[in-house]
Amino acid sequence: MTVLPQTDILTVNQLKAGFGKVEVLKGINLKVREHEVVALIGPSGCGKSTFLRCLNRLHEETEGAWIEGEILLRDKSLLGRGQDPVEIRSQIGMVFQKPNPFPGMSIFENVSAGLKLRGIRKKSVLENAVESALKQAALWDEVKDKLKAPGTSLSGGQQQRLCIARALAIRPPIVLMDEPTSALDPISTAKIEELIHVLKKDVTIVIVTHNMQQAARISDQTAFFLLGELVETGLTTQIFTTPKDSRTEAYVTGRFG
Amino acid sequence: MKSQTPIFVRVSFRRKVKNFLMLFLIASLSGVALVPLFLVFYHVVKSGFPALSWNFFTSLPAPVGEPGGGMGNALVGSLIILGLASLIAIPLGIFGGIYLSEYGKGKFAASVRFVVDLLTSVPSIVTGLFIYAMVVAPMKSYSAWAGALAYAFMMLPVMMKTTEEILKLMPDHVREAGLALGLSRWKMILFIVLRGSRPAIVTAVLISIARVAGETAPLLFTAFGNRFWLDGLSEPAPNLPTQIYSYAISPFEQWHQQAWAGAFLLLLMVFVVNLFARAYVYRAGGRK
Numbered sequence: 001m002t003v004l005p006q007t008d009i010l011t012v013n014q015l016k017a018g019f020g021k022v023e024v025l026k027g028i029n030l031k032v033r034e035h036e037v038v039a040l041i042g043p044s045g046c047g048k049s050t051f052l053r054c055l056n057r058l059h060e061e062t063e064g065a066w067i068e069g070e071i072l073l074r075d076k077s078l079l080g081r082g083q084d085p086v087e088i089r090s091q092i093g094m095v096f097q098k099p100n101p102f103p104g105m106s107i108f109e110n111v112s113a114g115l116k117l118r119g120i121r122k123k124s125v126l127e128n129a130v131e132s133a134l135k136q137a138a139l140w141d142e143v144k145d146k147l148k149a150p151g152t153s154l155s156g157g158q159q160q161r162l163c164i165a166r167a168l169a170i171r172p173p174i175v176l177m178d179e180p181t182s183a184l185d186p187i188s189t190a191k192i193e194e195l196i197h198v199l200k201k202d203v204t205i206v207i208v209t210h211n212m213q214q215a216a217r218i219s220d221q222t223a224f225f226l227l228g229e230l231v232e233t234g235l236t237t238q239i240f241t242t243p244k245d246s247r248t249e250a251y252v253t254g255r256f257g
Numbered sequence: 258m259k260s261q262t263p264i265f266v267r268v269s270f271r272r273k274v275k276n277f278l279m280l281f282l283i284a285s286l287s288g289v290a291l292v293p294l295f296l297v298f299y300h301v302v303k304s305g306f307p308a309l310s311w312n313f314f315t316s317l318p319a320p321v322g323e324p325g326g327g328m329g330n331a332l333v334g335s336l337i338i339l340g341l342a343s344l345i346a347i348p349l350g351i352f353g354g355i356y357l358s359e360y361g362k363g364k365f366a367a368s369v370r371f372v373v374d375l376l377t378s379v380p381s382i383v384t385g386l387f388i389y390a391m392v393v394a395p396m397k398s399y400s401a402w403a404g405a406l407a408y409a410f411m412m413l414p415v416m417m418k419t420t421e422e423i424l425k426l427m428p429d430h431v432r433e434a435g436l437a438l439g440l441s442r443w444k445m446i447l448f449i450v451l452r453g454s455r456p457a458i459v460t461a462v463l464i465s466i467a468r469v470a471g472e473t474a475p476l477l478f479t480a481f482g483n484r485f486w487l488d489g490l491s492e493p494a495p496n497l498p499t500q501i502y503s504y505a506i507s508p509f510e511q512w513h514q515q516a517w518a519g520a521f522l523l524l525l526m527v528f529v530v531n532l533f534a535r536a537y538v539y540r541a542g543g544r545k
């Protein structure tokens with residue numbers, strides 16, 4: 001696809017993670033360059049969502065979860081003992097599989113929640129942030145006249161873009177997406193995919209997807225996970241046309257998974 | 258073809274008759290279930306409404322033999338006792354419920370949950386006696402405080418339990434979305450989970466108030482009752498339930514009427530509170 005910029009924004013070294021005695025990730029190494037879209041593909045249960053949730057340390061919110069290894073955001077370690085997950089999550093936003101606007105909050109309140117709960121009260125600052133986040137998420141034109149309407153009153157696809165706007169409003173350099181379109185219809189999916197293309201200018205995106213066409217369409221780098229291991233990673237075009245590993249080939253050609 | 262049609266029609270007719278009979282059965286049984294409710298309502302309104310007057314709301318009980326008089330003091334006393342009880346039980350109950358729902362995992366939480374379940378089924382007379390022993394006896398006086406504590410003691414486990422149940426309805430991915438925004442856990446719980454559950458919590462609060470508002474037993478040995486205006490929270494406190502009780506068992510016809518009017522008033526209070534709960538849910542439902 002495009003020529004990749006060279007700076008690494010995320011570096012993952014020998015990442016192991018799991019729950020109790022179960023090891024879900026068995027030593028993952030991956031580099032993510034700035035302004036790149038990285039697609040994580042692989043069959044269900046291969047650990048790609050767990051991997052994603054390690055990056056913003058949401059993984060450890062589950063009882064019995066553990067992480068080992070190293071994750072670097074630029075040159076700052078994310079897993080060190082002194083690292084505050086709350087601080088890390090302001091740098092790494094996340095969009096979930098199911099659209100999950102905050103219940104009982106208007107569209108405006110949803111997008112401004114991250115800023116407001118950080119103590120930013122000034123109305124003009126919040127209004128600007130909400131407007132630019134909604135524009136970035138390509139939702140502004142549809143909701144600008146009903147910012148006071150409840151977030152949950154929007155359609156599924158709009159709700160998902162609202163969640164993207166909510167994540168963008170605190171201006172994280174990285175956004176993680178965990179199968180963001182799996183609950184959406186084809187048209188909404190296409191809108192989100194377009195959006196990802198545009199967002200690349202501003203943020204780095206790591207996206208989990210079950211849909212290989214989607215990975216091929218939107219990503220620069222593709223990483224293929226299988227049974228907790230990273231089998232192969234490389235340029236998306238290379239992974240889908242000339243995979244080096246026979247398991248990758250079998251998966252991307254649809255012979256299993 | 259022709260020979261098949263009648264069979265089909267017959268089966269379908271039988272099905273329709275059965276369907277109608279079942280529907281009739283269900284409808285009439287729910288009608289039967291409503292009968293006692295309407296009887297109570299009808300009786301209280303019929304006997305209580307005529308005795309209601311402006312005086313009834315504003316004045317003190319009249320001495321035996323004198324006409325007129327009211328339950329103004331009891332109404333005010335009841336509201337004060339309920340208010341105090343709510344101030345104690347609602348915050349504690351909500352925070353306890355938050356603990357159970359958001360943090361309560363280990364053995365301690367399990368035992369708290371068990372105790373809460375037990376407390377919800379403590380008979381109200383036992384609650385009254387308990388507060389008598391713990392508060393009234395050492396203070397050597399019945400008091401509004403004691404009555405409020407007895408009510409609070411009844412409201413607390415209900416509030417905790419319902420808050421826990423309500424918060425558990427919030428899907429986990431909403432919590433994760435809050436955490437993923439870089440919010441600390443307590444902010445996420447207070448400003449996203451609790452706030453998102455506000456309509457349900459408000460309803461739970463109103464219903465728990467309405468639930469205890471008519472309880473008599475916990476007040477018998479705590480607030481006790483009083484024929485005058487409430488004179489400080491450490492004094493025996495007039496209140497509707499005990500007033501109704503003492504009037505109803507009195508031998509005087511006039512007091513019986515007043516008891517009916519009091520009962521009507523109590524019913525009206527519970528009704529209004531429930532109405533508010535409904536209206537709030539309805540309004541909040543539109544905002545969902």
